[in-house]
Amino acid sequence: MGSNGDTSLAHLRWLEAESIHILREGAAQFARPVLLYSIGKDSSVLLHLARKAFWPGPVPFPLLHIDTTYEYPEILEFRDRHVREIGARLVVYTNRQAVKRGANPYDLGTARCCQLLRTQALVQALKEGGYDAAFGGARRDEERSRAKERVFSFRDRNGHWDPKTQRPELWSIYNGRVDPGESMRIFPLSNWTEADVWRYIALEKIPVVPLYFAKPRDVVVRGGTLILLESGVRLLPGEKSELVMCRLRTLGCTPCSGAIRSEADTVDKIIAELREFRRSERENRVIDHDQDGSMELKKREGYF
C-alpha cells in the first residue's frame, strides 16, 4: 500500500534517523543491553541500523537468538554466516528443560509450545545473561496491542508488560530508568510498516534469509495454511505433500509458520506484491489464531 518515489525515500531516511537515535539512547542508558536477533527481515533491518548507529565503532552489544529447536536449517546457516561477516557477537539460547521434557506443538498445542520455547526462553535468557535492556524489531503496525506500546517499554521483575501503567513518552525523550531485576524492551522500529521494512531492505541491499523469496517448495496444506515440509515437519494422518510456488512472509518455527502462494522471487517483486496484499502478515503465523487478543496475553507474559 502506499507511496512511491521521493516521498517514500525521504520517509525511509527519517525512519532511519529516528531508529539510530533510539538505538544510541538504549546503548547509552543501559549497562547490559542485548539485541534480539530472530534472523527475520525486521531484525535484519535492526541489526543493519545498529551497525550504522555506532559506526565506525563496533555494535556495542551482543545479539541474542532464541533457538526453539524448530528452526529452518537455512536460517541457522544464514545467521552464522552473517554474524561472522559483520563481526558481531552472538549468544544462542534454548529452553533446554522444556525441550528435554519434549515440548512440541503437536502435543502441547501451538500456544503452550510457544509459551515455553519462545516466551519463557526469552525471559530466562535475559535473566541468565543479566541483560537490563533488549532491543527488538517489533513494529506498531503489526498488531492492535502493539499500537499502544512505548518505544522504551518497561518490564517488571518477571518480564511482564502492564499496558495500564506505561510511562508517558513525549517527543523523543526516552526514560530508561529501571531498578535491579527490572528491564526494558526497546523497539527502534516502532514507527516502521511492513512496506517500509522491505523498501529499506531494497534501498540498503540488506541480505535476508532466502525463505522470503518464492520458489517451488514441498508443502502440506493444514487448516488453510501452507506448511513447508523442509526440515522435517511431520505429516499428520491423512495429509499429503504438494509442490507449490511459495514463500514465507514472516519467519517462525518450522511447524507453525505458514507460507503464502507467491511468485515474488526478488525484493522488488515482494514490494510490488505488498501493494496488492489484502491480508496482514500475522495471519500467516499459526500461533496467533489460538485466541482473540492472544498477542496481548503473550506480551503481558514477556513475549516480544
Add this chain to the structure above:
Amino acid sequence: MAAPADTAVRVLPLAHFLRRESERSMLRVSTAGSVDDGKSTLIGRLLHDTHSVYEDQLEAVRKSPVNRSRGAVDLSLLTDGLRAEREQGITIDVAYRYFSTRRRTFILADTPGHEQYTPNMATGASTADVAVILVDARKGLLAQSRRHAFIAALLGVPELVVAVNKMDLVGYSRDVYESIRTEFQALAPRLRGARLSFIPVSALEGDNVVERSARMPWYEGPALLEYLESIEPAASLCHGPFRFPVQMVIRPQDGFRGFAGRIVSGSVKPGDTVVELPSGRRTAVERIVTFDGDLEEAVAPMSVTLVLADEIDVSRGSMLAGAERAPAFSRRFEAHTVWMSTELLDPGKTYLLRHGPHEAQARALAVRHAVDITTLDERPAPALGWSEIGLVLWETSRPLAFDRYADVRGNGGFVIVDPHTNRTIAAGMIEAAAEDPLAARRAAPQHFRASRVTPAERALRSGHSGALILADVHSAAAHGLERRLFEHGADVILLDQALTPLEPLLEAGLLVIAPRTSGTGRFPVIALPSQERPEEAEAVVESAIEEMQRRGVLAGRDEFNAGEGI
C-alpha cells in the same frame, strides 16, 4: 567491519534532498475526541478508505459481536486496542496508526479525549504537525473541544483542524456548521499562533473524509484527507539554529573520537564554528561521519557523528550549538508543566529532569499559576495535581542548554522523572530562562570587574535593574513598552536583531527589548506573549510592567502605572 563501497555519490544530495523532501513527505497527526464524538469511526474510515486495512482485520471486525454503527461494519473497532479497553468499549491510551497515500505518509497518534487523559493528549500532541479536533455537530463547542485545542497549541502543534462530525444528524446544515465555526474562531487569539481550519464531515457516511461530499455543496474546502495531504508544515526544522545534543562518544581503538547524536534543529557543515555547552568553548566541526561515508552537510532530523577540530571535553548530555545563535544556558527557567502523577507536585522534593540526553536533578521553586485548560484562564495554585497544567519555575542542579519551546520545539521540552518510582511524572515546555542568582554571583564576567559602579548603584539611580524582554520586535506591544518605559525615565532600548553577547548592555543596567532568539543566563528574562492583536497591545504592556514589578526588575510599585516619571 568494512564500510560499504561506492556510497560517496549519494552523500551530498542527501542533505539537500532531505531539506526539500523530508518534511513534506511525512505528516504526524494527533487526534483527540471525547467518548462518542466519533473519533474511532473517523480514523477507521481514514484507514479503510486509504486501503490501509487488511481483509483479515476487517473480517475480525465484521465477526465482532459489537456493532454500534448502522452499517455492516463498525469501523470504529479497527482502532480499538487492548482487551480491557475493548471490554469497556473505550480507548484509554495513545495508539499509533500508519497509513499512506501517494502523496504522503501519515503517523497518527490517536488519543482519548476525556479530561483525565490530558497527559495522553499531550503525549500525542508532542510530536504532531497537525491536530484533528473532533466536534459533534449536535452538541456544538464543548469544554472538551476547547481543551483539545489548547493542549495542542500549548504543545506547539502549528496546525489545528476542527472536524465538525455527524453532519448527517443535523441535516448537513450550513448554519449549524457556521455557528460552531464562528464560536471556535473566537478562541484563535489564545491558540499561540496555531492556524485554524474547519471541515464539516460525517465519519459514518464518509462525507468529506476522503472524498468531497456532494451533500454539502455550500462547503468549498477540501476533504479531511486532502487537507492532510496538502498542508505545508509551518517552519522547517532545518532552518532553525543548529542544535546537536550529544548522545554518546564513539571511540573505537584507532584514535577516532566522534560525538553521536541527532540534529534537533538547523544544519551543519564541516568548518562551521560550534560552541560546546556547558564549557562554552568554541571549536570547528571537522567531519560529519556516517556509515555511508562522510557528509558535506547534515540537516535536522538526521542522526550523525561529528568529529571536532579541537580536543575539548564532550560527553553525553553536552550540547553542540551554532556559535551565532547560542541557546539559553541556565539553571532556572519557567516552563508550562503538564503534571502526570496522582502525587502532587512537591516543592520540597528533588526530581530528575531529562532534556534530550541531558539529565539533572530538579526542584520546582514555585508554581507561578495553574492554567484552566478549558478557558485558558490563569489562577493561583500552590501545587499541581493529576492532569493539571501550570507555569512552574524549575531549578536544576546543572545548567541546561535550551531554547524556548515556541522557538525550537526539539530543544525546549523536558520530562520529569520520579527518582523513587522511576516513572515519568511530568512534561515541561520552556517559556523563558529565569534569573539564576547563584550564577550571577559566581560568574561576574571578567571584563566587568574593572567597573567601580555597582549594579545596585545603577539600580538606585535608574529605578530598575538590567533585564531582557523577549518580544516580536516589530509588534505594537514592543514599541508601546519601549515608549512607556522611556517616558517613565527608564534606560531602555529595543533591538531589532538578536545581539550576542547582550551582557554588556544588561550589565550597564539597560532594559533590553530584543527578538525571541536572544538569551541571557544571568539576568531576568520577561517574555511578551506572541501573536497579540493590535488592540491587545495596551494590555500586553500593562501585564509586562506588572511582571517586571513582581519580579523586582522595576523598583517602584506604582510609578509606572501612574503616569508619573520616576
